[in-house]
Amino acid sequence: TDSSKKILITGGAGFIGSHVARLFVTKYPDYKVYNLDALTYAGNLENVSDLEGSSNYKFIKGDIKDAEFLNNLFKEYRFDAVIHLAAESHVDRSITNPNDFIETNVLGTANLLNAFKEIHAGFFDGKLFYHVSTDEVYGSLGKTGLFKETTPYDPQSPYASSKAASDHIVRAYGNTYGLPFVISNCSNNYGANQFPEKLIPLFINNIKQSKPLPVYGDGNYTRDWLYVEDHAIAIDEIFHKGKTLETYNIGGFNEWTNLNLIKLLCKLMDQKLGRPNGSSEQLITYVKDRAGHDRRYAIDAGKLNRELGWKPSVTFEEGLERTVDWYLTNDEWLEHVTSGAYQDYYKKMYH
Ligand code: NAD
Numbered sequence: 621t622d623s624s625k626k627i628l629i630t631g632g633a634g635f636i637g638s639h640v641a642r643l644f645v646t647k648y649p650d651y652k653v654y655n656l657d658a659l660t661y662a663g664n665l666e667n668v669s670d671l672e673g674s675s676n677y678k679f680i681k682g683d684i685k686d687a688e689f690l691n692n693l694f695k696e697y698r699f700d701a702v703i704h705l706a707a708e709s710h711v712d713r714s715i716t717n718p719n720d721f722i723e724t725n726v727l728g729t730a731n732l733l734n735a736f737k738e739i740h741a742g743f744f745d746g747k748l749f750y751h752v753s754t755d756e757v758y759g760s761l762g763k764t765g766l767f768k769e770t771t772p773y774d775p776q777s778p779y780a781s782s783k784a785a786s787d788h789i790v791r792a793y794g795n796t797y798g799l800p801f802v803i804s805n806c807s808n809n810y811g812a813n814q815f816p817e818k819l820i821p822l823f824i825n826n827i828k829q830s831k832p833l834p835v836y837g838d839g840n841y842t843r844d845w846l847y848v849e850d851h852a853i854a855i856d857e858i859f860h861k862g863k864t865l866e867t868y869n870i871g872g873f874n875e876w877t878n879l880n881l882i883k884l885l886c887k888l889m890d891q892k893l894g895r896p897n898g899s900s901e902q903l904i905t906y907v908k909d910r911a912g913h914d915r916r917y918a919i920d921a922g923k924l925n926r927e928l929g930w931k932p933s934v935t936f937e938e939g940l941e942r943t944v945d946w947y948l949t950n951d952e953w954l955e956h957v958t959s960g961a962y963q964d965y966y967k968k969m970y971h
Contacts, residue, residue, distance in 0.1 A: 627697040631706030633657035635814040638667035639852040660684040667813045684728035694735040701748040712778035725782035749801040756780035760914035798955035804954030811848030813945040827889040837909035842916040846872035847939035850932045871919030
């Protein structure tokens with residue numbers, strides 16, 4: 621591979637994107653890494669403040685919904701590869717504002733593909749469009765079975781359907797225009813920098829403040845969980861060693877019902893905060909179920925393991941402890957994202 625590649629990472633100020641950007645900037649000093657992010661409520665430049673000043677890194681504020689802006693940007697920088705993570709990502713928000721998801725996730729992805737196709741004009745040698753996607757495209761499972769790369773798509777929420785649509789569009793560009801792509805579909809991530817609307821950071825924060833822990837329905841929803849840094853490592857492996865035009869499932873081999881996960885988290889938080897064992901569990905309150913809630917997701921990451929040798933590097937207990945420690949020592953981050961103060965940080969840094 622060309623060691624001076626120009627790589628565009630979209631959504632690099634968000635949760636997963638910030639870990640991917642850090643890994644690529646630090647591990648590949650010869651690459652030029654461009655981080656394109658609109659800095660929506662979920663994007664926070666504090667997530668990548670340590671990369672500012674690296675000679676192989678540049679942040680660009682911009683919206684993937686804006687096709688003309690993207691076309692000009694791609695003409696200016698002529699990116700060799702795109703790792704596309706920018707998205708509206710929260711299922712509950714997709715239920716209240718589905719169009720935001722369709723505009724960013726579907727049209728935004730198409731805009732990026734068009735801009736990439738345009739600059740390379742059919743000469744795609746050594747180029748790659750990497751689409752980062754979710755296992756939610758596969759729908760819901762019964763008590764047994766696993767999602768494989770060949771599982772038919774059956775998305776159930778506006779979020780999942782917008783990601784499914786963008787996966788299909790990426791594949792269609794591969795088939796129609798010969799655009800080299802790779803797609804990975806990953807299970808639920810957890811770790812540092814995750815916006816506190818998502819289950820684990822929300823519950824860490826609520827336990828800390830002794831606020832109720834809202835559990836949907838009966839709490840028996842099952843999800844697979846992966847430590848975010850292991851997702852970033854998988855993306856690195858697939859980017860460099862994956863086969864183009866292929867899909868890889870990424871998962872933690874780590875299924876938990878929401879209720880058991882919350883109990884484990886409560887136990888860990890009791891220890892960390894020096895509270896009597898069992899006190900956090902008393903905060904659990906059952907709330908009305910999410911509309912169209914998928915019962916169980918579980919992913920088979922066997923292909924990635926067999927073909928590229930990837931497996932999670934930390935156990936769930938280790939990953940969860942690191943995550944709790946990070947949230948407990950980064951009060952300021954939490955305060956800034958919840959108050960919107962990171963927008964001021966952007967103004968300070970860039971204006
Ligand atoms: P996130 O919400 O934390 O970050 C998304 C980032 O995209 C933010 O920085 C936001 O500012 C940016 N963004 C949003 N709309 C934009 C637009 N129109 N133009 C430019 N930038 C925009 O999300 P995340 O959890 O880090 O997820 C990243 C990607 O990984 C998404 O594509 C998501 O579907 C996928 N994914 C997430 C998970 C998970 O568990 N979080 C699991 C599998 C796949």
